[in-house]
Amino acid sequence: MNVSQHLNDGFLREVSAKFPSDFLTQDPHELETYGKDWTKVYAPKPSAVVFPRTTEEVSRFLKLCFQNDIAVVPSGGRTGLAGGAVAAKGEVVLSLTRMNRMGPVDPMSQIVRVQAGAVTEAVHRHCEPHGLTWPVDFASKGSSHIGGNISTNAGGVKVIHYGMTRNWVLGLQVVTMQGDILELNGALEKNNTGVDLRQLFIGSEGTLGIVTEATLKLARLPEHLDVFFFAVKEFKDVLTLFLEARKGPFTLQAYECLLHNCLEAVVWNLGVKSPFNDKHGAYVLMEVERPTTPEAQGRLDEWLGSLFERGLIQDGTLAQSPREAKELWMLREAVAESLTRKAFLHKNDIALPVAELNTFLDAMMNVFATKYPGLDVYVFGHIGDGNLHVNTLKPEGMDREEFLTRAHAADEDLFELVRSHQGSVSAEHGIGLLKKDALKYSRTPEELSIFKAMKRALDPKNLLNPGKVFDLT
Template structure:
């Protein structure tokens, strides 16, 4: 059956349309999670929406499963092909149109690399404000399919906000052109939104019209040392009330900072050690005395006892050094030991109680599991990491983490949070969906999947 289908591909498409080379199967069959054994049947490289359509139609007729694949930087196994599926790579669909400076929009194909979009728009003073560490490899289609976030969500919101139109191909081969480049279009159900953040289970995104934003103006970066967790939230409220335009409000515990300093051989900007740290980036106020304004705000924070110590970067280089302490956490933790990671979200006004109660519970009931917590406090997103104690065998650590997870998810559910803030569900978090979605919601999602892909051939087994 499989070889007949590959023969068919040879007759229907150009010679370089697909590959079954062992190395290609390994590379294209997985994403960044690297925990699943890739086993795709083949990798196809369509060059146009029409070709995607013809290919999916053929797959549908022959009941062949397909996994849409972008830059494969996903962190939940969404682009993994481990069951003999055909991987549909968008990497030969990278066309980027002219920047429309009147409407501040840009058309592109889904395989365009996120960073190329930024470079393409920059000469016009514009950008697509979807920005994170994997931008050099991730694709626009992947960003949209995962509704990606990043450190600047507090300022710009998620990817969803920056997508005007989509061209999507359904598993049947049918092509939908959704919303064109309209900013306003109140004509019933906005079908475009169904394909944003649904990890390629409903259709393959082949083209998009992106909404652009003016390039961010100059910014200023503060790094604060705080007495405790309560101060993190008091300072956040003070920041919200300051009138400054906030680009990022990131928090890291003292344990996280120690690991980064050690791993990157950096020195702390402060003389002593403090319980919590916050990195705040604000857009520089448009006034001749911008620095004086920022410094006088800083003084009020000390006067009110909100912060124990603080630095305000005096140059772009200093700002970069402060960001390095936040951006280096993931890598530094990974270099230190074996991690058990979660990317969770809570309502901002319940984050404080959640962190306090869950960490107390962890400490009492799972001694030895030390939490390393950091994240985008400004949008309620925490990265929670448990590190394997040096002497604990891996199996024991895994078993303990599984037990501790049940407890973590129960707390998340209690505080009406989400088990996946920005990394999606894919394969990795499928078993956790029930903690964040009701049975009714999951049943409705299944009905939608059935409607768009009755044979269940597109990205099978993901999310649901």
């Protein structure tokens, strides 16, 4: 791998002559902060961090790095869960933090152009007064950047209704490692003039170019949302209820699930009360949009009544105010953080065809119970999209190394099972460093050779986020 461990004096002199005085830092605290992401499993070791303010600065800096064979890691909000923004080998981190300007919302075209460092939630707030939103939404939205969302093709809690980030990016401005600035697709909805290059950069985790600006498509803000939290007997009922919800008198906006031990972890971590007195096998958070007419209310009551009568829903609660809706959402959104606080853990983020979920989960639980007894398994996720987050927690008293050895051995079985159900080893978090070994379970050698050909074409010296997603050998 072509990674520079040290920056020479000549390079540093050139940077200080050609860029603002606060452009580059080698402050140890900043190196530590900007050299890692949320995974926190890799020791950060960048040689510097740079903070451009404009696309032109990004372009000039990448040209300089290309001439000097210096590796660069693009960095957004550093909430990534695959190690994609980690700089552990002396690379220079290029942080988009200062590039956070947002242009005016265009209500006629329903678009907004923003710099890549704009924070996801800030974009939501910016669009709200126009009755519009960028419908990519998840728990880390208060820190993640638009550029990071685009580079990971982020999913989240609204995919069931809106789809992934890819669907909401109209145009991209990208800088290649050689400093070329590409304007891809402008603000066009229709443009059949050959290969849509914009799509190459969406989801490529900063390995092909640095996203500097994006024209985002916006959706109408939903008018009236109901948030429910349901308790069901077991996981298969989550799927039966999902089928009913698909036919329900409303538009589904989110359909999320957590198994009983995940709710227990949240209740413990947040110090809140469970919405239910009894324990149940699984829980569903469902958000729907519907008209507020008495007729629509009647149809909803009828739908709910029949499911309670059939015993499919064992218990349930409906938020009566925006505050209560937020509290119910918190029970789902705090799962990841609560598990992290509970014990050292190993994460997986897999996708299956929705119809396969029940047989898959049974088979997976059986593998853990028979081959890996003692590993506690916690499952939650975006069930409506077939996306399961599978976490194993280190049991008390087990040595960390032993736990990791067992968890990695379990991964091999898990990924084989995923492959046999035509699933994906990374539903939304990406591959980064963490899931590189797993990539072969979801992508064929032929696909990987196309990945490598694209990388060589766009980054011939392998300097941009080298060693992420795959090795170029």
